[in-house]
Amino acid sequence: MIRIESVTKRYPDGTVAVDRLSLEIPDRSITVLVGPSGCGKTTTLRMINRMVEPSEGTILLDGQDIQRQPVTTLRRSMGYVIQNAGLFQHRTIVDNIATVPRMLGWGRQKARARAAELMERVGLDAALAKRYPYQLSGGQQQRVGVARALAADPPVLLMDEPFSAVDPVVRKGLQDELLRIQDELGKTIVFVTHDIDEAIKLGTMVAVLRTGGHLAQYAPPAELLAGPADAFVEDFLGGDRGIRRLSFFPSGALELTAGPVIPLDATAEQIAAPDAPFLLVTDADGRPLGWSEPGDLAAGDIRPDRLLSHGRPFVPGTDSLRVALDCAVLSPTGWAVAVDTDGKVTGVVSQQTIGEAIRSAHAAGRAHDEVAG
Numbered sequence: 001m002i003r004i005e006s007v008t009k010r011y012p013d014g015t016v017a018v019d020r021l022s023l024e025i026p027d028r029s030i031t032v033l034v035g036p037s038g039c040g041k042t043t044t045l046r047m048i049n050r051m052v053e054p055s056e057g058t059i060l061l062d063g064q065d066i067q068r069q070p071v072t073t074l075r076r077s078m079g080y081v082i083q084n085a086g087l088f089q090h091r092t093i094v095d096n097i098a099t100v101p102r103m104l105g106w107g108r109q110k111a112r113a114r115a116a117e118l119m120e121r122v123g124l125d126a127a128l129a130k131r132y133p134y135q136l137s138g139g140q141q142q143r144v145g146v147a148r149a150l151a152a153d154p155p156v157l158l159m160d161e162p163f164s165a166v167d168p169v170v171r172k173g174l175q176d177e178l179l180r181i182q183d184e185l186g187k188t189i190v191f192v193t194h195d196i197d198e199a200i201k202l203g204t205m206v207a208v209l210r211t212g213g214h215l216a217q218y219a220p221p222a223e224l225l226a227g228p229a230d231a232f233v234e235d236f237l238g239g240d241r242g243i244r245r246l247s248f249f250p251s252g253a254l255e256l257t258a259g260p261v262i263p264l265d266a267t268a269e270q271i272a273a274p275d276a277p278f279l280l281v282t283d284a285d286g287r288p289l290g291w292s293e294p295g296d297l298a299a300g301d302i303r304p305d306r307l308l309s310h311g312r313p314f315v316p317g318t319d320s321l322r323v324a325l326d327c328a329v330l331s332p333t334g335w336a337v338a339v340d341t342d343g344k345v346t347g348v349v350s351q352q353t354i355g356e357a358i359r360s361a362h363a364a365g366r367a368h369d370e371v372a373g
């Protein structure tokens with residue numbers, strides 16, 4: 001575990017970048033430092049690997065004061081990834097990734113084998129190994145940066161806005177990749193960003209800093225969204241935190257109804273039976289085709305060309321209440337379509353039922369807070 005104990009950084013010109021910051025960074029999880037520009041995120045991160053020395057306070061790594069360790073030993077245990085990857089432009093991708101192992105005295109072959117293994121792990125095509133950084137896209141370069149930081153298998157990864165220079169789609173891919181890597185490798189990751197959505201998506205714990213290097217709040221993302229400590233944190237979280245909090249509630253307990261679901265070859269009897277305002281029509285495999293108004297189904301004739309779009313379905317248990325609600329909001333009928341992992345319809349659920357589930361999830365959350373607090 002990394003423990004930051006009452007650390008202050010005063011730069012020579014008198015700027016207080018970090019002010020009496022205390023944080024416990026748990027092992028094998030992602031801790032995100034988030035806050036506006038200039039609030040001391042980079043300074044904090046660099047104090048952890050001693051690229052910046054604190055003016056006051058102590059940082060402990062597994063109980064040991066990092067000041068008492070040789071810098072080289074310390075840095076070897078910490079990979080470092082920065083914005084734009086910071087690759088060596090005159091070295092090939094494979095040699096970039098193999099840099100630290102080579103420095104540690106590994107043979108060329110072993111270091112390159114390790115680099116190849118890491119390229120696969122971070123989702124880089126082996127064909128890119130011989131290229132130079134300028135021949136890669138920004139997103140690919142960031143992946144190389146992550147692979148390079150992982151090369152010597154350090155227990156700690158320090159990441160300073162690693163994904164902020166790439167477009168939103170590539171960025172989402174890199175975030176998903178990082179979560180997968182974290183899951184597989186169990187690294188202790190300290191991740192800096194100024195993007196609160198990125199913080200909420202990636203963080204096991206999120207530290208919100210404010211200008212002057214003050215800690216405003218340190219909590220798991222769901223807790224942050226449920227109870228911002230003050231107006232600054234609330235403002236920083238943005239206007240729709242209630243909706244975003246729904247990402248942390250599972251949809252598995254939603255009560256689905258199969259009544260309004262009918263196959264395309266349904267009999268007139270089947271069609272006449274349900275008293276729902278709309279019917280969801282499925283194909284022979286049970287996959288959704290679209291919504292039909294009962295009026296259109298008169299005489300047992302379902303016209304596939306007249307169906308309304310069923311929108312995006314959700315997978316109960318896998319998707320959150322936020323996704324389920326979104327499906328219902330986007331649906332022309334106000335009902336969300338639930339499917340299993342094969343895409344077969346398991347039922348439908350109304351906005352009203354989802355609303356009830358949200359209220360009971362909130363009530364359960366409050367009860368949990370009362371027990372815990």
Ligand SMILES: Nc1ncnc2c1ncn2[C@@H]1O[C@H](COP(=O)(O)OP(=O)(O)OP(=O)(O)O)[C@@H](O)[C@H]1O
Binds near residue numbers: 013016039044
């Ligand atoms: N070497 C330095 N000398 C003097 N002041 C510095 C130095 N490095 C950073 N600062 C100041 O310390 C404060 C915190 O800087 P830091 O880089 O840690 O912020 P940050 O949160 O990473 O910001 P950003 O989101 O813009 O990257 C800022 O006011 C900055 O101007």
Ligand SMILES: [Mg+2]
Binds near residue numbers: 041042
């Ligand atoms: Mg910074």
